Amino acid sequence: MRNISLLLLLCIYLSIDISFSLSSSLFNGKIWHITDTHYDFLYQTGGDTTKQCREVPGKKTVDGIVYSKKFENDNNNKNNNINIIHHPNDTASAVGSYSCDTPYELLISSFEAMVKIEPNPDFIIWTGDDPPHFETYQLNQSLVLQSISNMTELIKYYFPDTRVYPSIGNHDSFPEHQIPIGPNWLFDAITEYWSPFLTNSSLETLQYGGYYTELVEPGFRIVSLNTVFYYTQNKQCLNLTDPAGQFAWLNSTLYQAKLNNELVWIIGHVPPGYNEKYDIYNFHKQFNDIYLEAFSDYSDIIVAHFYGHEHSDAFRLYYDRPSMGEDFPTGIMFLTPSLTPWQNPWVPAPPNNPSLRLYHYNYTDFTLLDYDQYWTNLTDNIKTNEINWMLEYRAREFYHVEALDHISMYEAYLLIEQVPEMLDTYKLYNSVSYPSKGCDDVCKRIQLCSIRHPFVKGFKTCLVSV
Ligand SMILES: *[C@@H]1O[C@H](CO)[C@@H](O)[C@H](O)[C@H]1NC(C)=O
Numbered sequence: 452m453r454n455i456s457l458l459l460l461l462c463i464y465l466s467i468d469i470s471f472s473l474s475s476s477l478f479n480g481k482i483w484h485i486t487d488t489h490y491d492f493l494y495q496t497g498g499d500t501t502k503q504c505r506e507v508p509g510k511k512t513v514d515g516i517v518y519s520k521k522f523e524n525d526n527n528n529k530n531n532n533i534n535i536i537h538h539p540n541d542t543a544s545a546v547g548s549y550s551c552d553t554p555y556e557l558l559i560s561s562f563e564a565m566v567k568i569e570p571n572p573d574f575i576i577w578t579g580d581d582p583p584h585f586e587t588y589q590l591n592q593s594l595v596l597q598s599i600s601n602m603t604e605l606i607k608y609y610f611p612d613t614r615v616y617p618s619i620g621n622h623d624s625f626p627e628h629q630i631p632i633g634p635n636w637l638f639d640a641i642t643e644y645w646s647p648f649l650t651n652s653s654l655e656t657l658q659y660g661g662y663y664t665e666l667v668e669p670g671f672r673i674v675s676l677n678t679v680f681y682y683t684q685n686k687q688c689l690n691l692t693d694p695a696g697q698f699a700w701l702n703s704t705l706y707q708a709k710l711n712n713e714l715v716w717i718i719g720h721v722p723p724g725y726n727e728k729y730d731i732y733n734f735h736k737q738f739n740d741i742y743l744e745a746f747s748d749y750s751d752i753i754v755a756h757f758y759g760h761e762h763s764d765a766f767r768l769y770y771d772r773p774s775m776g777e778d779f780p781t782g783i784m785f786l787t788p789s790l791t792p793w794q795n796p797w798v799p800a801p802p803n804n805p806s807l808r809l810y811h812y813n814y815t816d817f818t819l820l821d822y823d824q825y826w827t828n829l830t831d832n833i834k835t836n837e838i839n840w841m842l843e844y845r846a847r848e849f850y851h852v853e854a855l856d857h858i859s860m861y862e863a864y865l866l867i868e869q870v871p872e873m874l875d876t877y878k879l880y881n882s883v884s885y886p887s888k889g890c891d892d893v894c895k896r897i898q899l900c901s902i903r904h905p906f907v908k909g910f911k912t913c914l915v916s917v
């Protein structure tokens with residue numbers, strides 16, 4: 452962001468109030484996970500919430516395009532039913548709207564909140580999706596690149612001395628979701644933007660495939676994957692068995708890590724497995740199980756996976772050899788919810804409150820100890836025109852576990868399965884405490900099976916047997 456003084460002014464104006472208590476574990480590592488910010492540079496306060504807050508009645512749009520007309524045209528072209536839900540008294544307030552992407556004030560307040568809660572994280576993982584949601588007409592390559600470079604600069608501005616490990620999201624491209632193997636305009640650009648964060652060998656694989664690995668410190672490695680290659684909406688890699696050689700590279704990277712006695716964290720945007728929020732698979736089916744199997748010889752060195760994309764707070768268990776049964780998990784994946792509250796108008800799923808997540812890990816053995824899930828109540832913010840960030844819950848406390856390894860999280864799963872109040876609260880946290888409609892039998896099965904069975908066959912069997 453060039454206009455730093457405007458930033459500062461806004462921060463003072465917003466007078467952000469943080470409710471949190473100091474964590475007792477002062478000597479452990481802490482990291483922010485930033486994901487799905489979807490800042491909308493076209494958001495207009497007072498805008499029509501049925502038109503993504505980009506059009507103020509009786510006023511010309513920012514770029515002079517009559518938005519509603521285009522919106523309807525695009526929608527007709529998609530030949531899809533639009534499913535706009537009117538939230539009670541929802542207006543495009545300066546602090547945000549459930550119908551729309553992140554306005555400037557919400558974006559800035561999230562960074563102000565992060566530096567107030569934990570200004571010196573050991574590093575940041577940033578799993579993508581910076582541009583706003585929309586069909587192709589109001590975006591283009593240069594606006595998408597601007598979104599990514601603006602976000603890069605914003606993170607650097609608020610966390611100037613912090614290492615950042617980014618991953619590419621399905622919206623970080625144009626047209627959205629379409630990412631072919633590199634080199635291409637997108638990988639060339641992110642290689643340039645992210646060069647301050649990454650070593651030369653990472654920049655090489657980033658430019659070719661949008662993936663890389665970095666040694667955080669001796670014995671501790673991050674592997675950042677480009678899972679958009681496997682995403683159901685990406686049509687660019689359907690004919691390929693191993694887009695940009697990522698699977699082969701992943702195998703040799705993990706093999707080498709194991710030889711070197713390193714522990715590994717996997718980060719990426721789109722998670723594998725079943726999307727409990729949209730009731731669909733995230734990956735093309737030919738990629739889902741192959742992706743998961745790529746980790747099966749290495750679960751002893753993989754601490755956890757970290758993803759975004761679904762705008763949902765969830766986790767998934769993992770198994771090395773699903774053909775041998777999926778009784779005892781060998782791995783764990785966490786999904787962090789989004790900053791954007793945006794409700795997808797094409798899918799019957801709730802919106803969510805804006806989220807920020809801080810993970811705690813052990814400095815000595817790099818295992819995950821806990822996370823603090825922060826949120827802001829947008830319903831309340833719209834009433835008061837202020838943004839108050841609060842602690843929603845702590846993982847260890849809510850799940851009644853000692854740590855966040857796969858064994859503890861399997862116990863957490865059993866609690867959710869067996870205690871109805873746990874499932875209800877898990878479901879409420881899915882949408883960052885946006886009021887839940889409750890969970891009928893179908894919903895319950897989808898929730899439980901998506902946690903328990905990321906592999907296609909296991910999930911299908913689970914759905915009919917839970
Ligand atoms: C919505 O707005 C109306 C009119 O301003 C007001 O009477 C009502 O209390 C509001 N409802 C909520 C849920 O805020």
Ligand SMILES: *[C@@H]1O[C@H](CO)[C@@H](O)[C@H](O)[C@H]1NC(C)=O
Nearest residue numbers: 514588589590591592593594
């Ligand atoms: C992208 O869109 C913006 C806003 O409409 C426009 O100013 C810019 O010229 C466009 N860039 C390209 C490369 O089409």
Ligand SMILES: *[C@@H]1O[C@H](CO)[C@@H](O)[C@H](O)[C@H]1NC(C)=O
Nearest residue numbers: 452453454492594597598601
């Ligand atoms: C990037 O930041 C500039 C300067 O603050 C702003 O004018 C522009 O709208 C931003 N672009 C996007 C795509 O967010």
Ligand SMILES: *[C@@H]1O[C@H](CO)[C@@H](O)[C@H](O)[C@H]1NC(C)=O
Nearest residue numbers: 646649650651652653654655
């Ligand atoms: C990384 O690449 C840049 C540009 O090619 C080069 O100037 C620099 O010396 C390289 N750094 C290392 C550590 O190899």
Ligand SMILES: *[C@@H]1O[C@H](CO)[C@@H](O)[C@H](O)[C@H]1NC(C)=O
Nearest residue numbers: 631685686687688689690691
């Ligand atoms: C995939 O293969 C089909 C059939 O050979 C071809 O029509 C299509 O263009 C290919 N798609 C891509 C993205 O290469």
Ligand SMILES: *[C@@H]1O[C@H](CO)[C@@H](O)[C@H](O)[C@H]1NC(C)=O
Nearest residue numbers: 698699702703706707745748
């Ligand atoms: C992974 O790499 C190791 C070492 O090169 C090799 O022995 C093994 O066959 C590879 N596995 C797969 C699935 O490619």
Ligand SMILES: *[C@@H]1O[C@H](CO)[C@@H](O)[C@H](O)[C@H]1NC(C)=O
Nearest residue numbers: 476479813814815816817820
């Ligand atoms: C961190 O890991 C070390 C080595 O495994 C262990 O001795 C220590 O108790 C752990 N700390 C916490 C807070 O779990």
Ligand SMILES: *[C@@H]1O[C@H](CO)[C@@H](O)[C@H](O)[C@H]1NC(C)=O
Nearest residue numbers: 828829830831832834884885
């Ligand atoms: C969010 O704020 C609204 C409006 O003030 C309130 O009714 C609701 O209970 C709050 N939600 C939670 C989970 O605190």
